[in-house]
Amino acid sequence: MTVPHSLPVERQAFRDAMAGLAAAVNVITTDGPHGRAGFTATAVCSVTDQPPTLLVCINRTASVYESFTGNGTVCVNTLGNGQQALSNAFGGKTPQAQRFEGGCWSQGVTGAPILEGAKLSFDCKITSSTSVGTHDILVCEVLDIRQQNEADVLVYFARRYHELAGTQASA
Ligand SMILES: NC(=O)C1=CN([C@@H]2O[C@H](COP(=O)(O)OP(=O)(O)OC[C@H]3O[C@@H](n4cnc5c(N)ncnc54)[C@H](O)[C@@H]3O)[C@@H](O)[C@H]2O)C=CC1
């Protein structure tokens, strides 16, 4: 197969295009010997249901990177309407302890912090990872799920937050 020749896509052009891809907003957490840590991520996606697996992309320059790879666990907490402040707190620059002050947390099977009031929480162990450019793709096997009935969701689109009205999650 011949791949058509084209100019390389500039970084800014890629970001501008990606800004048009709507995505759920998640606070990704971990805890263990390498410390409690969390960051905001939209780069989260389902991989397979056998075994139940999702992926999370994390920038290797993030201050939280060593905590995640060292602990080998993640909890993906999907945010709902009115949780923009949490997303901003976990979205960079804020010290780790201060990020966690904005929510109530419990622990499940992996020990990663579960956000009370999250619309969904996927408690996972990292089974493998692959480096691509600046990021690592963390492949995460889901060991437990918590789900709220009222499934309103916070969406990140065109560089700002949008609230999607509630509906029954299991409908
Ligand atoms: N995948 C990632 O690492 C993402 C990082 N961010 C970070 O949040 C901040 C604000 O982002 P925006 O307001 O959306 O404006 P922006 O212009 O920095 O990004 C627009 C879109 O491009 C993508 N993107 C941004 N940075 C990226 C990166 N380093 N690697 C891969 N994809 C990336 C995301 O889909 C993002 O929504 C920036 O510092 C950005 O780096 C935001 C979304 C995803």
Ligand SMILES: Cc1cc2nc3c(=O)[nH]c(=O)nc-3n(C[C@H](O)[C@H](O)[C@H](O)COP(=O)(O)O)c2cc1C
């Ligand atoms: C809406 C939003 C989405 C983000 N998505 C991702 C993502 O998918 N992957 C990622 O590595 N960083 C993402 N970031 C940036 C991280 O949250 C940020 O770099 C992280 O909190 C680490 O920051 P620190 O190095 O200051 O601790 C996102 C930020 C925002 C505000």
